Amino acid sequence: MKINVAKWAKALCYPRCSEEELKARLRELEKLGVEELLEEGRSSIDGLKVLGKGCVGVVVVAVARGAKLALKARRTDADRESLLREAEMLKVANSLGIGPRLIGATRNFLATELIEGEVIEEWFQCNPDASELIRVMRELLWQCFKLDQAGLDHGELSRAGRHILVSKSGAPVIVDFESASLHRKPRNVTSLCQYFLIRGRAAERVVEALGLSDEDKRRVLRLLRDYKRGASEASLKALLRGLKLT
Ligand SMILES: Nc1ncnc2c1ncn2[C@@H]1O[C@H](COP(=O)(O)OP(=O)(O)O)[C@@H](O)[C@H]1O
Numbered sequence: 001m002k003i004n005v006a007k008w009a010k011a012l013c014y015p016r017c018s019e020e021e022l023k024a025r026l027r028e029l030e031k032l033g034v035e036e037l038l039e040e041g042r043s044s045i046d047g048l049k050v051l052g053k054g055c056v057g058v059v060v061v062a063v064a065r066g067a068k069l070a071l072k073a074r075r076t077d078a079d080r081e082s083l084l085r086e087a088e089m090l091k092v093a094n095s096l097g098i099g100p101r102l103i104g105a106t107r108n109f110l111a112t113e114l115i116e117g118e119v120i121e122e123w124f125q126c127n128p129d130a131s132e133l134i135r136v137m138r139e140l141l142w143q144c145f146k147l148d149q150a151g152l153d154h155g156e157l158s159r160a161g162r163h164i165l166v167s168k169s170g171a172p173v174i175v176d177f178e179s180a181s182l183h184r185k186p187r188n189v190t191s192l193c194q195y196f197l198i199r200g201r202a203a204e205r206v207v208e209a210l211g212l213s214d215e216d217k218r219r220v221l222r223l224l225r226d227y228k229r230g231a232s233e234a235s236l237k238a239l240l241r242g243l244k245l246t
């Protein structure tokens with residue numbers, strides 16, 4: 001391992017860390033085959049560049065077996081005992097072709113495919129043209145439909161801004177299955193529509209790009225209620241038509 005522990009301790013073991021905890025975590029990294037950590041990403045902690053920081057983890061770029069990956073380190077103040085449950089949820093998503101590919105997990109670390117791109121909130125700020133926006137929204141709603149059908153509720157898609165990444169090649173990827181559950185009624189499609197049309201910072205831009213009038217929006221809300229009741233492919237398609245995505 002070529003990790004400068006003094007430099008990376010604050011990211012691996014954020015925000016507070018004992019010697020003992022750090023040692024245990026370094027052993028876990030060894031187990032995952034992590035050889036190196038890289039200062040890449042748009043976020044930072046104390047001047048150290050990282051991919052992102054949430055309530056549960058700090059995500060950094062790591063190298064294992066010669067390839068880059070995204071490594072999520074459980075925060076020491078997270079209200080979760082382990083990331084192994086998130087790994088299980090991500091496995092279910094991966095089986096549907098959704099989410100970054102799971103590479104490995106231990107109690108304190110989740111190693112996944114690195115998605116190089118930006119969070120959708122920032123992607124919207126770059127003014128994608130209407131056809132790009134339509135393609136990304138359509139792809140995401142189909143992904144959410146698959147999750148709904150499989151009974152996996154992501155749990156945080158009404159605040160999708162930081163939980164969807166758009167890769168450099170334009171592929172939308174849903175991340176952070178930390179709050180996901182197989183035991184709730186799935187609301188992925190409805191939550192994402194709420195984000196696109198109402199709650200998200202980009203809602204105005206979306207409504208304008210799709211050319212939705214107030215009457216169209218009211219119709220979409222009715223179609224969403226139908227979808228909630230039935231969640232069938234036919235009701236999804238009606239919703240996509242209502243959104244002028246087809
Ligand atoms: N596989 C990944 N590739 C690239 N960036 C990622 C990846 N996973 C997470 N990130 C970045 O890290 C941030 C925090 O990750 P997230 O899983 O949401 O942590 P938390 O559970 O603490 O909220 C995300 O918003 C995203 O910007």
Ligand SMILES: [Mg+2]
Nearest residue numbers: 054055163176
């Ligand atoms: Mg998060």
